[in-house]
Amino acid sequence: MRHPLQARLRAVLTGPTDSAHDAAHGDRVYRNALSIAADAEPVDDVVLICACYLHDLVTLPKNAPNRAEASRLSAEQAVPILRDLQLGEPQIYATQHAIIAHSFSAKVEPVTLEAKIVQDADRIDSLGAIGLARVFAVSGALNRPLFDGEDPFAQARPFDDSTYAIDHFHEKLLRLPETMQTQAGKALASSRAQVLRDYLRMLADELGHAAPDW
Amino acid sequence: MRHPLQARLRAVLTGPTDSAHDAAHGDRVYRNALSIAADAEPVDDVVLICACYLHDLVTLPKNAPNRAEASRLSAEQAVPILRDLQLGEPQIYATQHAIIAHSFSAKVEPVTLEAKIVQDADRIDSLGAIGLARVFAVSGALNRPLFDGEDPFAQARPFDDSTYAIDHFHEKLLRLPETMQTQAGKALASSRAQVLRDYLRMLADELGHAAPDW
Numbered sequence: 450m451r452h453p454l455q456a457r458l459r460a461v462l463t464g465p466t467d468s469a470h471d472a473a474h475g476d477r478v479y480r481n482a483l484s485i486a487a488d489a490e491p492v493d494d495v496v497l498i499c500a501c502y503l504h505d506l507v508t509l510p511k512n513a514p515n516r517a518e519a520s521r522l523s524a525e526q527a528v529p530i531l532r533d534l535q536l537g538e539p540q541i542y543a544t545q546h547a548i549i550a551h552s553f554s555a556k557v558e559p560v561t562l563e564a565k566i567v568q569d570a571d572r573i574d575s576l577g578a579i580g581l582a583r584v585f586a587v588s589g590a591l592n593r594p595l596f597d598g599e600d601p602f603a604q605a606r607p608f609d610d611s612t613y614a615i616d617h618f619h620e621k622l623l624r625l626p627e628t629m630q631t632q633a634g635k636a637l638a639s640s641r642a643q644v645l646r647d648y649l650r651m652l653a654d655e656l657g658h659a660a661p662d663w
Numbered sequence: 664m665r666h667p668l669q670a671r672l673r674a675v676l677t678g679p680t681d682s683a684h685d686a687a688h689g690d691r692v693y694r695n696a697l698s699i700a701a702d703a704e705p706v707d708d709v710v711l712i713c714a715c716y717l718h719d720l721v722t723l724p725k726n727a728p729n730r731a732e733a734s735r736l737s738a739e740q741a742v743p744i745l746r747d748l749q750l751g752e753p754q755i756y757a758t759q760h761a762i763i764a765h766s767f768s769a770k771v772e773p774v775t776l777e778a779k780i781v782q783d784a785d786r787i788d789s790l791g792a793i794g795l796a797r798v799f800a801v802s803g804a805l806n807r808p809l810f811d812g813e814d815p816f817a818q819a820r821p822f823d824d825s826t827y828a829i830d831h832f833h834e835k836l837l838r839l840p841e842t843m844q845t846q847a848g849k850a851l852a853s854s855r856a857q858v859l860r861d862y863l864r865m866l867a868d869e870l871g872h873a874a875p876d877w
Contacts, residue, residue: 473812578866582799582809589800598687651858652792
């Protein structure tokens with residue numbers, strides 16, 4: 450999966466960042482994107498790799514009031530980097546669109562194939578074995594409990610994923626496959642969502658609770 | 664698994680604490696202990712439940728220089744609570760021994776069956792589905808990366824579990840089954856360690872690396 454621009458894009462992401470959005474996240478998103486693109490019509494591989502690595506150039510804390518602006522700020526701050534990498538204006542615009550549209554909270558529909566692939570590839574990184582690690586790391590960083598000790602699967606209380614990591618499986622993660630923009634993305638997301646469901650079943654067993662039917 | 668003392672012991676743990684050592688951790692350790700005790704000679708169930716809930720009464724950060732003292736401090740601070748619960752001196756001593764000996768860093772060998780069970784039960788909570796959640800939550804809380812993006816399974820570098828969460832699987836978690844004090848604890852630990860190995864295989868697959876043979 451080597452690309453001539455990859456080393457320079459990774460270098461941009463080596464500054465201080467949280468563990469969910471470091472260069473390794475860029476690597477995984479790009480890897481997912483290549484796997485999806487292999488099944489699709491031809492894409493602009495320069496736009497694809499630049500958007501994969503720079504989509505989280507600006508990250509704001511989960512609880513920041515202006516969090517919805519992060520993807521626009523990332524697109525803005527990507528411009529000098531993209532110029533430096535010798536992209537022309539059309540490729541810069543296309544990369545910016547993919548960066549902005551990847552985010553849930555930006556509420557911008559991806560209209561190019563590259564933007565659709567980047568959005569899918571990024572969401573897939575919230576699923577599977579890597580998604581499990583990320584959801585618990587975020588929860589630990591915010592010093593939130595992993596689950597409600599009394600009612601871990603919210604059978605007798607409202608879901609609350611701003612408090613409990615496990616609630617986030619129901620509120621967001623397991624819904625990701627239905628938001629996929631591409632067929633290959635949907636297939637990959639579904640198999641990675643199954644990893645989370647298998648995990649919930651094991652967790653329920655260890656806690657002595659019935660497994661949730663999420 | 665209701666015990667007359669359980670509600671009062673849980674109430675002691677409702678203060679501010681990290682998500683790996685809250686009342687739910689006490690519940691799980693007690694649940695593991697009951698499962699191990701069911702296979703063993705009769706135990707003092709009051710000592711067992713008190714040590715399960717109070718073993719982490721004092722927790723110090725992972726990087727605190729006096730971390731080895733935490734289990735002794737827990738045993739000291741447990742005394743007024745145990746008196747309040749009407750335990751006599753022999754039960755208080757036995758509970759204190761189990762609390763002190765549960766810890767790796769205290770370097771005190773557990774000599775009673777209750778202390779052996781508590782040590783096993785606590786270590787088992789670092790394995791399985793719940794152990795996965797805990798290792799990544801701790802890593803996130805310390806703002807450490809989940810793994811080395813270049814070499815996630817340390818094939819060409821020394822292991823370093825003070826930096827990478829995944830290295831902790833090799834350095835500590837997967838070695839826990841061989842430290843078990845009881846037969847039932849060893850069986851439970853081995854099946855929970857297998858959950859971690861299965862996880863590593865899935866993670867390797869997602870990252871495009873060969874699975875480690877840990």
